[in-house]
Amino acid sequence: MKYIEMDKSPRKNIFKLFKQMDYPHFSLCANVDVTELYNYASKYSLSFFKTMMFFVSKTANEIKEFRYRIQGENVVEYDVVHPSYILLTKEDAFNFCTVEFKDDFIEFYSEAVRTAKELQGNIDLEHEPERDDLILITCTPWLTFTSIMHPAHMHPVDCLPRIAWGKYFDERQRIKMPLAVQAHHSLIDGLHVGKYYSLLQKYLDNPEPHLK
Numbered sequence: 001m002k003y004i005e006m007d008k009s010p011r012k013n014i015f016k017l018f019k020q021m022d023y024p025h026f027s028l029c030a031n032v033d034v035t036e037l038y039n040y041a042s043k044y045s046l047s048f049f050k051t052m053m054f055f056v057s058k059t060a061n062e063i064k065e066f067r068y069r070i071q072g073e074n075v076v077e078y079d080v081v082h083p084s085y086i087l088l089t090k091e092d093a094f095n096f097c098t099v100e101f102k103d104d105f106i107e108f109y110s111e112a113v114r115t116a117k118e119l120q121g122n123i124d125l126e127h128e129p130e131r132d133d134l135i136l137i138t139c140t141p142w143l144t145f146t147s148i149m150h151p152a153h154m155h156p157v158d159c160l161p162r163i164a165w166g167k168y169f170d171e172r173q174r175i176k177m178p179l180a181v182q183a184h185h186s187l188i189d190g191l192h193v194g195k196y197y198s199l200l201q202k203y204l205d206n207p208e209p210h211l212k
Contacts, residue, residue, distance in 0.1 A: 001133075004068065004075040018185040019070070024157060028193050029147050029180035032200060034168055037207045038175050046211075049139060050112045055207065056163050056179075057083045057101045057108075059200040060135050066196065068187040069132045070159045075187070078133045085137040087119055095119050098134065105211045136162045144169050148180045159184040 006015050018024040037055070041048045060066040060081060067078045080101055087097040097119050102108040136150070145166045152158040161183045168177035179200075181193050203210060 001076050001078050004077055006075050014189075015075070015186045019157075021185075024185045025150075025152060025182055026185050026190075027147065027149060027162075027180055027182040028190065029145070029178055030197055031171075031176045032165075032179045032197070032204060033174055034177045034204055035175040037204050038168065040207050040211065046109070047112075049141075050109055051105075051207075051211070052165065053083050053085060053099070053112065053137060054105055054108050055200060055203045055210070056137065056165075057081075057135060058103065058210070059196055059203065060161065060163070061101060061103075062199060063192060063195055065188045065192040066135070066161055066183075068159075070157070070184070070186065071132070081133050081135050083137045084134045086139070087116055132160060134160055136160050138162075138164045140164065140166045143167050145178050145180070148182075150182050157184065159187060161188065 006012055009015070034052070037051060038048060040046070041051045064077060067081050069076050069078065082098060082101045084096055084098040086094050088094050097115050099108065099112045099115055102111065138150075140148075143166055148164050148166075150162045150164070152160075152162075161181065163179070163181055165177055165179040168175050170176075179197075181196060183193065
C-alpha cells in the first residue's frame with residue numbers, strides 16, 4: 001500500500017469537488033459478451049459465477065484507480081484488492097464472503113470453493129473484518145437489469161467499488177449479460193470505467209489462456 005499525493009495530482013480539483021458531495025457515487029451499466037466464457041465454463045464444469053468473479057477481480061486489479069481508497073483525508077493505493085460477494089446461505093438469507101484474490105485461477109477458484117463451503121448455513125454476517133481493500137460483488141441471476149443502485153455508508157462515505165451482473169440472455173446467437181459498475185467519483189471517472197469494460201471484454205473474449 002502507498003499514499004497518493006492528491007495535491008500534486010491533475011485530479012486534485014476533481015477529487016475535492018466530488019468528495020464534498022452528499023452522494024458522490026455514480027453507476028454505469030452495459031452488456032458484456034460472455035459467450036466464450038460461458039462455453040469454457042460449461043465444457044469444464046466450472047462455476048460460471050466464480051469464473052466470472054475471477055475476471056471481474058483481475059480486471060479491477062489491473063486498473064489502479066480501482067485500487068484507490070479514501071482513508072480520512074488521505075488516498076491510498078493498495079497493491080491488491082479482493083472480491084467480497086453476496087453468498088446465499090439459506091432461503092431468503094445471505095452472508096458476505098471474501099475471497100483473497102490470486103492471479104492464478106486454480107488457486108483463486110479453490111479458495112472460492114473452500115470459503116463458500118465454510119459459510120454455508122451461516123447468516124450472522126459477523127465474519128467480515130473491517131477492511132477497505134475489497135471490491136463488493138453481487139449477482140442477480142433471476143433477471144436482466146438495465147441499471148442498479150447499491151446501498152452505501154455516507155458518514156464517512158464508503159469508497160469501495162461495487163460490481164454487479166444479472167441474468168444472461170441470447171442476442172444474435174451470442175450470450176450477453178448486463179454488468180454494472182458503481183464507484184466513488186472522487187477516485188474513478190467514466191474514463192476509468194470505460195477502460196474497465198474494454199479490458200474485461202478482452203478477457204471474456206479469450207478466457208482460456210488465463211484459466212489454465
